[in-house]
Amino acid sequence: xxxxxxxxxxxxxxLVVLALLxxxxxxxxxxxxxxxxxxxAAERLAAPSAAQRADAGRQARVLGCTHCHGARLEGxxxxxxxxxxxxxxxxxxxxxxxxxxxxxxQAIRQGVGHDGRALFLMPSELYARLSDSEVAALIAHxxxxxRVGERVSAMIWGPIGRxxxxxxxxxxxxxxxxxxxxxxxFDVGPEHRAGRxxxxxxxxxxxxxxxAGNPETPDLAIxxxxxxxxxxxxxxxxxxxxGRDLGLMGDLARVGFSNFTDEELAQLHAYLQARAQRVxx
Numbered sequence: 001x002x003x004x005x006x007x008x009x010x011x012x013x014x015l016v017v018l019a020l021l022x023x024x025x026x027x028x029x030x031x032x033x034x035x036x037x038x039x040x041a042a043e044r045l046a047a048p049s050a051a052q053r054a055d056a057g058r059q060a061r062v063l064g065c066t067h068c069h070g071a072r073l074e075g076x077x078x079x080x081x082x083x084x085x086x087x088x089x090x091x092x093x094x095x096x097x098x099x100x101x102x103x104x105x106q107a108i109r110q111g112v113g114h115d116g117r118a119l120f121l122m123p124s125e126l127y128a129r130l131s132d133s134e135v136a137a138l139i140a141h142x143x144x145x146x147r148v149g150e151r152v153s154a155m156i157w158g159p160i161g162r163x164x165x166x167x168x169x170x171x172x173x174x175x176x177x178x179x180x181x182x183x184x185x186f187d188v189g190p191e192h193r194a195g196r197x198x199x200x201x202x203x204x205x206x207x208x209x210x211x212a213g214n215p216e217t218p219d220l221a222i223x224x225x226x227x228x229x230x231x232x233x234x235x236x237x238x239x240x241x242x243g244r245d246l247g248l249m250g251d252l253a254r255v256g257f258s259n260f261t262d263e264e265l266a267q268l269h270a271y272l273q274a275r276a277q278r279v280x281x
Contacts, residue, residue: 195271224276
């Protein structure tokens with residue numbers, strides 16, 4: 001009996017050592033990912049037109065900047081998802097005071113922070129599709145805002161989040177950019193160019209770079225079943241026919257997509273209708 005207990009003790013000690021070694025690997029490997037710096041490419045920023053400058057605040061809402069960073073871009077907690085992570089979106093009015101236009105553009109379109117570290121949960125893969133002047137207009141809008149509040153907390157990674165970082169299961173924003181560059185929504189003709197671009201810079205964030213969906217969201221061919229009135233209701237209220245709860249789509253619609261103009265919604269709807277017909281062929 002003593003021999004059995006002794007071997008059980010050895011086994012338990014071995015398991016404890018292995019657990020400690022695993023925890024140490026997760027910690028150091030994830031810290032290496034978080035601490036790695038990246039060389040961002042130089043950004044080319046074109047002077048925005050007067051119309052783009054005037055419209056930049058609305059664009060910030062449509063693109064989801066206010067959804068993550070707060071109504072005044074003052075920064076806020078996005079979610080408390082421990083043991084994965086507690087995610088904070090930075091105070092952009094504070095960040096603008098210490099970052100250059102180049103650094104802000106690199107964060108927007110390349111997913112690289114002003115300190116050279118990779119950004120997480122930042123949809124740079126979408127914003128890489130914005131034009132030079134559109135990004136410049138957003139930066140000018142940000143610089144024109146009054147500073148509100150102070151620097152918010154950095155993201156707090158829990159054990160599951162750190163394992164995802166260490167194992168490569170969670171990639172920084174920059175890694176998705178190439179996939180989004182290659183996989184573009186169907187081009188269904190020049191008459192739908194404006195709608196296609198709206199879909200590429202907004203809908204693609206959830207529905208995939210080519211709008212073909214993923215395990216959590218459907219292919220946007222589903223939009224072919226909506227007439228224009230139903231589509232406008234969906235995009236402005238988050239309510240589909242039947243009124244079921246669409247979760248995140250409802251939040252995005254009320255905070256961001258409700259800022260689309262009637263013309264933009266008509267362009268987007270027409271493109272998605274044409275794309276649905278293309279997918280069905």
